[in-house]
Amino acid sequence: MRATMIHAPGDIRFEQRPDPRITEPADAIVRTVATCVCGSDLWSYRGINPVGDPHPMGHEYVGVVEEAGRDVDTVRPGQLVIGSFIASDNTCPHCRYGFQTACMRREAMTTCQAEYIRIPQAGGTLVAVPGDPDPALLPSLLTLSDVMGTGWYAAVAAQVKPGGTVAVVGDGAVGLCGVLAAKELGADRIIAMSRHHDRQKLALDFGATDLVTERGDEGVARIMDLTHGVGADSVLECVGTAESSAQARRATRPGGSVGFVGLPHGVEIDGGDLFGSMVGLRGGPAPVRRFLPDLIDRVLSGRMAPGKVFDLTLPLSEVAEAYRAMDERRAIKVLLQP
Amino acid sequence: MRATMIHAPGDIRFEQRPDPRITEPADAIVRTVATCVCGSDLWSYRGINPVGDPHPMGHEYVGVVEEAGRDVDTVRPGQLVIGSFIASDNTCPHCRYGFQTACMRREAMTTCQAEYIRIPQAGGTLVAVPGDPDPALLPSLLTLSDVMGTGWYAAVAAQVKPGGTVAVVGDGAVGLCGVLAAKELGADRIIAMSRHHDRQKLALDFGATDLVTERGDEGVARIMDLTHGVGADSVLECVGTAESSAQARRATRPGGSVGFVGLPHGVEIDGGDLFGSMVGLRGGPAPVRRFLPDLIDRVLSGRMAPGKVFDLTLPLSEVAEAYRAMDERRAIKVLLQP
Structure with missing residues (x-):
């Protein structure tokens, strides 16, 4: 597959990478339908946070489940799903208290500006979008992964x-x-x-x-x-x-x-x-997972359209331009389509 | 009347002072039934806070209304009343929001270890204790003025x-x-x-x-x-x-x-x-006024007896010994009776 890598401040590349695979029974693989650039991605881009070795980027996504590990029983292949920027099991005491960003098995999502994404703790992390949503709602659904949830x-x-x-x-x-x-x-x-x-x-x-x-x-x-x-x-x-x-x-x-x-x-x-x-x-980091079912309802019912924060849409292959546009404040937020 | 004055760290005196008088139409004069020493009074006593000129002490009280100014319409002479360590009108936006310690007309109470006390904003500050409570409940009622409310x-x-x-x-x-x-x-x-x-x-x-x-x-x-x-x-x-x-x-x-x-x-x-x-x-400083009616009910009904925090009772005239006992940790909290 192809995925976004940062090599140095200002150096974003969309390049060939190994396909992600299920490594734990709780994993799922999601085919990305939409992803985006976050304000916090600019910290590395601008060199405020050190980049270190080249590494993948991105923590926001809407996608379709391609494959689910044997412990994943809440979503199934073919479903459109959303997850937070933090993977969580949704069953530990912190999750049950509504603070999934403190999940005892939490993992930060860091590889989502890519064609495919490995989702840890997929049964707890992913929420399926019911029905067959109008593609026009995808930007709004994508915001639920981070900015709207936050x-x-x-x-x-x-x-x-x-x-x-x-x-x-x-x-x-x-x-x-x-x-x-x-x-x-x-x-x-x-x-x-x-x-x-x-x-x-x-x-x-x-x-x-x-x-x-x-x-x-x-x-x-x-x-x-x-x-x-x-x-x-x-x-x-x-x-x-x-x-x-x-x-x-x-x-x-x-x-x-x-x-x-x-x-x-x-x-x-x-x-x-x-x-x-x-x-x-x-x-704190928003426990987006707590809010996802309610917020998905609000988007599907047309009550709210947070997708308007995306004022630029680009092919994922042009991710480098997406970073430039946000860095130069030519865009509030850029949506990327594989 | 006689009242408690601090002259210097460690120098507490019970001495003759002018009787307090109504100076504003919202004032009332209360005859003290019980007062006490607060942990925070020890800051001056120990010289942690500078004492400056000799000044009165005390901010906790239960008493009987002696006289009420013409704007005081919620309590009347003869009623047993409790007030917080902060006088408040109970009608300004901060009071209505439940944060009477931020009242736009707030005044700190500072003269309550005395035989009589002038209460500013008395209609908002004082809450009457209904009925004719058992004197055994007085210690618990007194705690509502500060420690229990806090x-x-x-x-x-x-x-x-x-x-x-x-x-x-x-x-x-x-x-x-x-x-x-x-x-x-x-x-x-x-x-x-x-x-x-x-x-x-x-x-x-x-x-x-x-x-x-x-x-x-x-x-x-x-x-x-x-x-x-x-x-x-x-x-x-x-x-x-x-x-x-x-x-x-x-x-x-x-x-x-x-x-x-x-x-x-x-x-x-x-x-x-x-x-x-x-x-x-x-x-923050506790908006005790918000809780007073509920807490008075809980004490009168026998649900709770916070008065047990008083492990020493002295005549008000022995207030200097009350400070010593608390300073030396011989007492948790000392009740004083005029």
Whole structure:
């Protein structure tokens, strides 16, 4: 098969690789129907994370089961399936508690920008899409593998409730999906922090009621103005810098909650400040698997169309151009078709 | 009247002071029936917090309304009342959200180890105790003013649920009340971390199912053993040091929650570690006012007797000895009667 490899920062190649095989009875092999590039893939691409030896890339996928190991009893060959960026058995205590990203048998998915993918713990990891979905829904289904599941978790962790006031820090694909999640969870007011015209437009389309272009102290002041000095009930932190993290906490009302899904870089939280704020915090890699059945329903029923975050579609063979387009901010997110 | 004043570290005096008067229409004057010494009062007593000029002490009280300002319409003279250590109007947006300690008109109570107390925002602050309660219930009612309300908030912030596994870090009066709160909220298993025999005994009496005497890494390891490698669903952090804070987070399962009510001293939380742990955090000064009506019911009905945390009762005139007894750990908590 052919698969995406990174050889060095900026050096993405689509090249011949051995076909993946079932190595454990819980494995399955999936033929990729759609995959994509994640914002976090750019860390290696930009050399922020060291690349090391050439290695495969990609952790988001929708595909068709080609072959299933003898222990896989929840999906079968021929089914269209989605899985999270973390494989999980869905039976251990952490999975049953709804935190499949802490599964005792978890494995990170790292080879998904490819024609075929080996899925560990496939019975726990994969969720079959019922029926014969309209191909037009594939982009939306693909987002459930990571960005939409992560935006959803941010909203759940921030305890978004019907009638609530929500602020979303970060206008990348995850932040935009967070806006959509807040809308679906019944928020009355959704303040999207964005300074890019195309992303503002999508935020409004996803349900944002207010746009704030300011950042830092000014951004917090704007949210305080918009909430009559109270602060937001729930803030979704979808960036991960020290500045965005502080901004999220300061924009939250006393007793409100921050859900943080941007991987923290240099974030230190002062215990005394957090105490004084009475703000609740919960973050982490999103337990996407918990949400998959519900989110698949919401996409199939037409309630939500998160696939709009893909503003460029390319053949998988042009994956190098997909990375360039995202790196140069010519695209929010690029869908790849084998 | 006579009231408690601190003149310097270790120098507590019970002395003549002007009677408090109504200065605002929302004020009331309460005749103290019972008050007490708080662990946090020892910070000044021990010179950890600077004392500065001589000033009154005390923030916990049960009393009888002597006089009410013209804007006070929820309590009337003659009623037995309890209030929190923070006065609040109970009508502003933060109060209505259940976080009265962030009230837009909040005032810290600081003069309660006295024969009479001026209560600001009395209509919002005070809750009348219905009926003519048995005097034997006064110690339990007094705890609702702070320690029991704070232990309760720790359990609520840590999302204690029926059937859950809870660990309590800290065996002071607040930690012990946290054990009782976890029991009342339906926890199945309550692990109390305590190395003092008298406190262990009270923890067991309040509903602890397991005692852990180890601290730090060993304490965490013991909790992991007791929970089959999973961690506790909810951890109540009732100390506030860097060590106890880290211990609480590390003893919590992925997706579990820490409620922290020990005022943090030197606590820094690494955003990346918190992300990886998937642990939720919420702390702060307890919005005791939110819980008062429910907790008064639980005491009057005999469901819970948090007053057992008082292991010494003295006349208010012997307040200096009360501070000494707590400073020297001869008493968990001292009740004072005018």
